[in-house]
Amino acid sequence: MVNYKELGLVNTREMFKKAVAGGYAIPAFNFNTMEQMQAIVMAAVETKSPVIMQVSRGARNYANPTILRYMAEGAVEYAKELGCPNPEIVLHLDHGDSFETCKSCIDMGFSSVMIDGSSLPYEENIALTKKVVEYAHQYDVTVEAELGVLAGVEDEVVAEESHYTKPEEVIDFATRTGCDSLAISIGTSHGAYKFTPDQCTRDPKTGKLVPPPLAFEILHEIEEKLPGFPIVLHGSSSVPQDCVDTINEFGGKLPDAVGIPEEQLREASKSAVCKINIDSDSRLAMTAAIRKYLAENPSHFDPRQYLTPAREAMKQMYIHKIVDVLGSNDKL
Numbered sequence: 001m002v003n004y005k006e007l008g009l010v011n012t013r014e015m016f017k018k019a020v021a022g023g024y025a026i027p028a029f030n031f032n033t034m035e036q037m038q039a040i041v042m043a044a045v046e047t048k049s050p051v052i053m054q055v056s057r058g059a060r061n062y063a064n065p066t067i068l069r070y071m072a073e074g075a076v077e078y079a080k081e082l083g084c085p086n087p088e089i090v091l092h093l094d095h096g097d098s099f100e101t102c103k104s105c106i107d108m109g110f111s112s113v114m115i116d117g118s119s120l121p122y123e124e125n126i127a128l129t130k131k132v133v134e135y136a137h138q139y140d141v142t143v144e145a146e147l148g149v150l151a152g153v154e155d156e157v158v159a160e161e162s163h164y165t166k167p168e169e170v171i172d173f174a175t176r177t178g179c180d181s182l183a184i185s186i187g188t189s190h191g192a193y194k195f196t197p198d199q200c201t202r203d204p205k206t207g208k209l210v211p212p213p214l215a216f217e218i219l220h221e222i223e224e225k226l227p228g229f230p231i232v233l234h235g236s237s238s239v240p241q242d243c244v245d246t247i248n249e250f251g252g253k254l255p256d257a258v259g260i261p262e263e264q265l266r267e268a269s270k271s272a273v274c275k276i277n278i279d280s281d282s283r284l285a286m287t288a289a290i291r292k293y294l295a296e297n298p299s300h301f302d303p304r305q306y307l308t309p310a311r312e313a314m315k316q317m318y319i320h321k322i323v324d325v326l327g328s329n330d331k332l
């Protein structure tokens, strides 16, 4: 049993309070590899931003839970080495599926966990979330819950089956579970294909897909019901067209990939939305840089050669999100 405070990590409580009051959002970047972790820390230090480093169950399977935990501990030390004496780094479990997964993360030093009971019946979601909250709060670990179902290919949910969060449920849910933040469904979804072409319109000039807007009216209703309560947006990658184009130019095949326009994330950041989850954009930046590098340098085979520009591309992407979209820079 290790408490996150011994590792120099922080929970989300104060961070979210300041973000809601200040009209900005904290970036929550997923990491699976050392290069992603380094790029996240470099970007956060350079921009003086608090940051949430999050680990999915898939990441734990890929990289090993213990290794990821030590990487997060290393991230705190690395931030100090880069010149940030008091970094604010959260180690968060993304989409925890059971009490046991959440407990295992809390016991190994995570400062925040998500329990995703969104696919369960309402009362079961409440019971599971409450159980995780009761355990987590003993160790001052914060808990994110989810209400409403995200659509999208990655979630294997078709648009008709997805449902937006019902504003009339949020007070009851937040009160009875005691959760610290709430992920809601207002039209975002996971992955690089957030909308099918028939859900979009086409820009007559560029021929590019223009996705439908997020349901801001639902977000605003939720804000009215729970004033100041921290709201989380999953599935918030923008799927940068330049990355998609580079991938396609150098042998990839991502036709009609489409994300959430940054303008809408900028607007959301100013509201009670105080955590914005971005994973796919990091994958796209990394893959685009690697494909380009290898196509242009066919004789190179040292991973450090192609992972260096890949890490740099992710770092620039993270900096762009922090400074130009979420507004969490200069907060340390």
Ligand SMILES: O=C(CO)COP(=O)(O)O
Binding pocket: 030, 094, 095, 189, 190, 191, 192, 233, 234, 235, 236, 237, 238, 277, 278, 279, 280, 281
């Ligand atoms: O929500 C996410 C992680 O929980 C990531 O969403 P994206 O697939 O849009 O990056």
Ligand SMILES: O=C[C@H](O)COP(=O)(O)O
Binding pocket: 030, 056, 057, 058, 059, 094, 095, 190, 191, 279, 280
């Ligand atoms: O929720 C989705 C995140 O992007 C994590 O994805 P993953 O489960 O493939 O690691």
Ligand SMILES: [Zn+2]
Binding pocket: 095, 116, 118, 146, 150
């Ligand atoms: Zn979910």
Ligand SMILES: [Zn+2]
Binding pocket: 095, 190, 234, 235, 277
């Ligand atoms: Zn998610």
